[in-house]
Amino acid sequence: MTDEQDSEQPEHPSPLRKPGERVPAKPEGERPGVMSDVAALAGGLKTTLSEFFKPTVTLEYPEDKSPRSERYRGRHYLRRYENGLERCIGCELCAAACPVGCILVIAAENTDEKRVSPGERYAKTYEINMLRCIFCGYCEDACPVQAIVLGPEYELSDTSREKFIYTKEKLLEPLPPDVQARLDSKGPK
Amino acid sequence: MNDLYNNPIGHWVVVTVAITALLFVVLTATAYTVWFERVALGRIQRRPGPNRVGPFGLLQLAADGVKLAFKESFVPAATDKTLFVIAPTIAVAAAFLAWAVIPIGLWYNVQYWIADINIGVLLVFAFSSLNVYAIVIGGYASNNKYSLLGGLRSAAQLISYEMALGLALVPTFMIVGSLRLRDIVEYTVHWGWYNGPIPLILLTPVGFVIYIIAAVAETNRAPFDLPEAEQELIGGFLTEYSGLKFVMYYLAEYVNMITVSALAALLFFGGWYLWVVPPVLAFFLKVVLFLFLYIWLRGTLPRLRYDMLMRLGWKVLLPLAIANVIVTGIILVTTLG
Numbered sequence: 001m002t003d004e005q006d007s008e009q010p011e012h013p014s015p016l017r018k019p020g021e022r023v024p025a026k027p028e029g030e031r032p033g034v035m036s037d038v039a040a041l042a043g044g045l046k047t048t049l050s051e052f053f054k055p056t057v058t059l060e061y062p063e064d065k066s067p068r069s070e071r072y073r074g075r076h077y078l079r080r081y082e083n084g085l086e087r088c089i090g091c092e093l094c095a096a097a098c099p100v101g102c103i104l105v106i107a108a109e110n111t112d113e114k115r116v117s118p119g120e121r122y123a124k125t126y127e128i129n130m131l132r133c134i135f136c137g138y139c140e141d142a143c144p145v146q147a148i149v150l151g152p153e154y155e156l157s158d159t160s161r162e163k164f165i166y167t168k169e170k171l172l173e174p175l176p177p178d179v180q181a182r183l184d185s186k187g188p189k
Numbered sequence: 190m191n192d193l194y195n196n197p198i199g200h201w202v203v204v205t206v207a208i209t210a211l212l213f214v215v216l217t218a219t220a221y222t223v224w225f226e227r228v229a230l231g232r233i234q235r236r237p238g239p240n241r242v243g244p245f246g247l248l249q250l251a252a253d254g255v256k257l258a259f260k261e262s263f264v265p266a267a268t269d270k271t272l273f274v275i276a277p278t279i280a281v282a283a284a285f286l287a288w289a290v291i292p293i294g295l296w297y298n299v300q301y302w303i304a305d306i307n308i309g310v311l312l313v314f315a316f317s318s319l320n321v322y323a324i325v326i327g328g329y330a331s332n333n334k335y336s337l338l339g340g341l342r343s344a345a346q347l348i349s350y351e352m353a354l355g356l357a358l359v360p361t362f363m364i365v366g367s368l369r370l371r372d373i374v375e376y377t378v379h380w381g382w383y384n385g386p387i388p389l390i391l392l393t394p395v396g397f398v399i400y401i402i403a404a405v406a407e408t409n410r411a412p413f414d415l416p417e418a419e420q421e422l423i424g425g426f427l428t429e430y431s432g433l434k435f436v437m438y439y440l441a442e443y444v445n446m447i448t449v450s451a452l453a454a455l456l457f458f459g460g461w462y463l464w465v466v467p468p469v470l471a472f473f474l475k476v477v478l479f480l481f482l483y484i485w486l487r488g489t490l491p492r493l494r495y496d497m498l499m500r501l502g503w504k505v506l507l508p509l510a511i512a513n514v515i516v517t518g519i520i521l522v523t524t525l526g
Contacts, residue, residue: 041490048485048489049485051232052229057235058236060240
């Protein structure tokens with residue numbers, strides 16, 4: 001019986017039509033009628049109309065922002081101790097760790113008259129070129145005193161290249177309170 | 190008012206004022222139709238649509254218009270420059286001319302029209318079929334294969350659907366006995382206790398369905414927007430057009446859309462008659478409803494393949510329209526004697 005079938009019809013007919021071969025007509029019962037087409041049309045229209053009355057999913061960006069991770073790596077901040085002294089000791093490990101070399105640290109000696117940081121030295125100049133920075137966070141990892149952290153801000157556009165060289169004054173701006181609280185909960189005071 | 194209208198100079202004053210007012214109204218309506226479409230399409234896709242310029246984004250079109258107006262009026266090299274410039278003007282002129290004969294009910298027993306002629310509907314179709322020249326000439330003059338293909342598609346499509354569109358309305362004329370749009374709107378029946386205007390869709394439902402499908406095809410709107418077909422033809426006949434020439438085509442498309450919506454309201458839904466609603470508001474509501482239908486269709490249906498489009502026109506709509514005419518004729522003869 002199987003032999004008979006094989007001789008009449010190959011088990012796997014070629015999916016490609018031969019030149020000139022016509023598309024076999026569907027059996028009468030399977031051919032969709034006009035009414036099923038109209039029903040499909042009505043179904044589609046119903047779907048779009050029901051979507052029309054649902055609330056939009058758009059996040060209206062400048063007003064509403066999507067939540068960011070706690071560990072989001074945005075712009076940098078230099079931290080201070082609670083007594084107001086700068087954490088940075090001018091060791092330049094951040095500059096050494098930076099893969100793109102966007103950090104410039106020039107250190108100076110602390111004196112008893114002018115004490116900026118609790119260590120021996122402090123950063124006289126601390127500049128980050130934000131156009132070069134790739135926000136990898138290696139500087140934060142490298143810092144032995146947790147002086148530099150990456151904050152949550154990512155809207156850093158500006159009108160000239162010079163404004164992207166973040167100087168020490170800008171980097172020493174106080175951290176957003178939630179980031180400050182998170183950092184205070186761990187690490188040395 | 191009649192004295193002024195019958196005075197030879199006063200006549201022209203009245204007509205000029207009427208045309209100016211109409212141009213203003215139609216242009217404004219077009220701008221807000223575009224806004225309405227963008228918002229409605231956005232809602233269908235669960236986006237808000239334009240909402241930045243002005244309250245609810247209502248001034249978006251002004252911003253877009255200014256931007257397009259200040260673009261360089263660019264004519265590509267090796268095009269037929271005269272035809273390239275003439276084509277969009279034909280489109281916009283044909284679109285506005287149709288409004289010359291469309292009456293608008295302003296208040297009870299007060300209607301507005303520029304020309305109240307007895308072949309109104311015929312004239313509207315004559316003008317709206319001029320649009321094909323704009324598209325074909327624009328496609329030819331652009332010296333671009335995509336433009337030419339778009340223009341050719343458009344020609345074939347418009348010829349196919351014009352027939353069905355015209356024939357779909359024949360039963361209406363047979364019942365009303367007039368081509369004057371005002372007569373069709375004010376067609377009244379005396380059915381037992383009911384005396385008054387009725388929406389003609391009750392008498393010609395098949396004609397209405399054919400009209401709506403053919404009108405969508407006639408205005409080159411999705412799902413029949415093959416002449417533009419962004420995905421396969423870049424922009425069809427619009428490919429080489431930019432700046433104000435593009436605006437003219439764009440404007441013509443939306444004016445045509447409002448025209449066929451207004452015609453659908455006038456021919457099938459009793460124009461400005463809607464129970465106790467003030468006429469101008471009733472007319473406005475009906476037109477907006479039809480515009481929404483257009484946008485809804487655009488937001489729902491994928492574009493038809495070209496051979497499917499032609500098959501639908503010639504093998505479905507045209508025979509159906511002819512059958513509709515014959516059946517209506519038989520019914521009219523048997524019921525009226």
